[in-house]
Amino acid sequence: MFNKLKSKRFCKIHFTSKMHKRAQVGETMTWMIATIIVIAILVISVFIVQIYAGKKGGVYENKISDAVAEKSFFSFLLTKDVWTKLQNEGNLIGDNGIFAKNIFDNYKVEYPLGLWIGVLDHSLDDKTGILRNQGLENDFFGKKPSGYVGTVGYGGVILQNYYVYEKIKLNENKDIELVMMEK
């Protein structure tokens, strides 16, 4: 009976019974609902992607130096009597400190996490014989900030190095340093 119904070019579907008809309708409804669900999922996905595409972050420049701030630093050290006083006094005190603060205070906005200029002492401790490696605290920039900053990220705390760091040798045991930490 079905062979008789088959045609070579065009298929003719005959509903020969109510059961056959119901099965066809049932299957069609299933596919219609499935299609609607697939289209709905696609529309939601496209909508979500459009939202996140708009919030795509900018480009972060992972710089390791700040040319403009370093120019200020070098000029500060070249200023009359600054270098001599630093070598004699061994720390950033008095007029040198006030002068440094006048120059570098305006960089605090760009480096909110820490801005420090001071002397690093890496002399040998006479009593213990251990090499010191500590920034000397001064009245103008305080304590030298920690070399590592903890940032919560994937896998726990991420440690980052200084953002901007310059060091110039004062004498055998001391260096003058510029430390600037952004975020």
Place this chain on the structure above:
Amino acid sequence: MNKCGDKIISVYWFAILFLVAAAIAYMVIIFYGGPYDVRGIETNLLTNKIAGCLSQGGYLIKENLDAENFLSKCKINFNTEDIYGWKEQGQYYFEVSVTNFVDGTLVFKTSGGNVNLKDFCGKTGKSLPTCFEREFYTLDNEKNQYKIKILSAVSKIEKNVQ
């Protein structure tokens, strides 16, 4: 069995496949096709270039304090691509002022580029030019002290903002 039904189902399957593939391609294009805003880096580079032109080794280069030929002396040009009308409307602006560090008297001032961009400095908004201002300290050979202020602005909104 019902091969006619199978043929219709096949057409439907290909239609659904094509629809899903098109949706995935569209999502990828939307997400990765958007531009990255690099104007912050561009303004920083312009500022560093100008700073390098004005001060070397801690000393002011007085030969470059030439308002008329400042860009050529600093080897800077503001050429851009000829799209979105960028050639007619300049996409860059800079302003330099050199003042005495002690008393604040103006020693030198110059500017260049599209001055209209300066009006947007200080304002926040996605489709606005990016401005960047920095200052630094320097000396001349006679140990006179100076403060140099550099303002840089970059527009190029069409290529950096979605």
